[in-house]
Structure formats: C-alpha cells, structure tokens
Amino acid sequence: MHQPIDIHTLKKQSSKEQQTAANKETTSFMKQLEGLLTREFSLFGKPFSDKIKESFYLELGSLMDAGLDIRTALQLIRDEQTKKAPRAILTTVLEKVVNGSSLSAAMRENKNFTPYEYFTVEIGEETGKLNTVLQQLSVYYKAKIKQRRQIIGALTYPLIVLSVAFCSVFFMMNYVVPMFADVFQRFGGNLPFLTRQVLNASNFMQAAAGKLFLLLLAVIVFMSINRNKPWYKKYKDLLLQRTPVVKNIVSKIYLARFASTMQLLLGARVPLVQALSLSKQVMGFYPLEHALDQMEQDILKGLPLHESMSTKKIFPSKMTALVKVGEEVNELELFFKNLSDRYSEDLDYQTTQLSKFIEPVIIIVLGLVVGVVLIAMYLPMFNMGNTIQ
Secondary structure, eight states: OOOOOOHHHHHHHHHHHHHHHHHHHHHHHHHHHHHHHHOOOOSSSOTTOHHHHHHHHHHHHHHHHTTOOHHHHHHHHHHHOOSHHHHHHHHHHHHHHHTTOOHHHHHHTSTTSOHHHHHHHHHHHHHTOHHHHHHHHHHHHHHHHHHHHHHHHHHHHHHHHHHHHHHHHHHIIIIIHHHHHHHHHHHOSOOOHHHHHHHHHHHHHHHHHHHHHHHHHHHHHHHHHHTTSHHHHHHHHHHHHHSTTHHHHHHHHHHHHHHHHHHHHHHTTOOHHHHHHHHHHHHOOHHHHHHHHHHHHHHHTTOOHHHHHHTOTTSOHHHHHHHHHHHHTTOHHHHHHHHHHHHHHHHHHHHHHHHHHHHHHHHHHHHHHHHHHHHHHHHHHHHHHHHHO
C-alpha cells in the first residue's frame, strides 16, 4: 500500500532544498567577490616588487643553507605565492632552471630582474658563495624598502594636512567670500584695502578654477607619460638636487644606496670597475649615475677610487676620506658598510625632523590664511558699526 503523502514533510524538504541552493549561490558569489578583491592589478605597480624580492632572496638563501637544492627551493617558494604575477614569474625561472640553466641565466632572461641582481647572483655561483650573496641581496632590498617607508612616513601626514588646507581655502574663496561680496555690494561705500585684495583673489580663483584644474591635470598626464624617459628623469633629478631641504634628503637616500650596493658587490669579490658599472644601473638618480660613469673611466685610467670621488660634488668630503682609509687598509667592503649604516641613520633622523617641522608650519600657515580672510570679511562691518556710532 502506498503511504499517505505528508504535505508538511514535502514543504520542509522543499524549504531545505531551497535553502541549500541559496547557500550554494551565496558561497559561489562570495568566492567570486573574494577572487575579485584579491586579484592583483599590476597596471601601476611592479609584478615582482622589492618587497617580494626581499622575501624571495631571504627564503631562497635560507632553504639552500638548510641543504635543499635550488630546484626544490624554487618550487617551495613558488608554491607559497598567492598572487598570480609573482607565481608566474617564479614558474618561468623554475622551468629554465629545471631545463639546465643556472639561476643567474634564468634571471637574466626575465625582465623583472635587474642586471645588478643577476650579475651578483652569477658571481655568487662562480665563487661558490651563492647562499651568502642571496642573503646580502635580501638585506639590500630590506634597506631599500626601509628608506622608501621613511620618506613616505615623513611626507604622508604633511601632505594630508596640506590637502585639507588647500580644500579649505578653495572652499572659502569660492563660496564664503562671494557671499560677503554680495553683502558689501548692497551697502556700497569704500572697502578696506585688505578686503579688496581678498575679493580680487576670490574673483580670480573663481574665474581661473577650471583652467587651473585643466593645467594640473595636464601636468599629471605629462609626468605619467614621460616618467620613464631618460631626459625626464635627468631634469627631474637635477631639479631635486637643487631644491633646498629636499636635496639633502635625496642625496642621503642615494648615497646610502650606493654604499650598500658597493658593500654587497665588493663582498662578493666583484672587481671595482664592474662594481661601479653595476651600481650605476640600479641607482635611478642621474647626478649619481653620471658621477659613477666618470669614476669608471677614471679607475680604468689608473686613478684610486677616493681621488676620483673627490672630484665629484655629489660625494661629501667625509665619505671620500673614509673611502681613502678603506683603500689604504684594503677593507673597502667594511667601510662601505659603515657608510651605508651612517647615511641610513642620518636619513631616519632627518626625515623624522622634517616631518615634525612641516606639520606645525602647515597648520600655522593655514591658520594665518583663514584668519586673514575672516578679518578681511568682517573689517567692513566693524567700520560700518563705527560710522553709525
């Protein structure tokens, strides 16, 4: 006999099926959303950034120190990558190593690695000090990232305050001042000099706001298009070198990078001329690159390193003196390490002091601007009150 159909049971089963289907749809949607949010967009960033390189060299050197062969170490590091771009790059390097290429040759064929990196790795392979070189490359990129964070940390808050200040002044000159201007026009009479100047500035800003915005947009587009062109980098760096306050910080950044690079290359027993050539390729600062190019020629002519450095304005006399001592005692690697540490500490101190100095200056300037505008707007009212009395 057929059992009677229970309507309540069917409703419960249907409800469970609908809930299961809804849960599956929700899970699918969440996975798609998670994939969208975690997807790497490398339009403006590097697919193999300095942070990834620091971790890559540190892990590769540590795994090889632990006794793993380079193929296994590369595979383990590749499998740890969660982002597509670094994983694809390491997969390409691993495939070339598996097919018989050396690590330096595999890196040379990949545009994400600089000549400085694969030449250094090649020297480490030839001298049997690959593990040491990999650890030193990790330290180099760690120092480079630290310098960048110091600069960003020192400038972030002042830039935010400056942006707020600009927006506040723009709002007052375009919306608040015109309201007072209408009031003054109704009353008539002669306005104080300060009030007239503020009104003129407000009228100019209203008339030129669109043009100024288009000009700013054009400058940003121009810089974005030309930022990788040699002529643009040259004149930008020369301008930075001549800008007060900024030039000291910029010089210390690249002098610290130069010292760190030379310490790494000389520690890997790279010849001095080749070390200068490789350093030039990773500096990214035209005045220093130009100096290193001339120094390379001087060394080939037989001049000592310190004598060549002494003729270049970008190198401080103290740095040249220490390099001279390093050459005399045949310990250039150690002296470049000390110079790198010293400039890094100076950079840390200067960026901290600059941040502490800029913040109150911007706040004071903003207060003065707002105060002048308010006084200029209320001054005619005070005058009218005195006239009535």
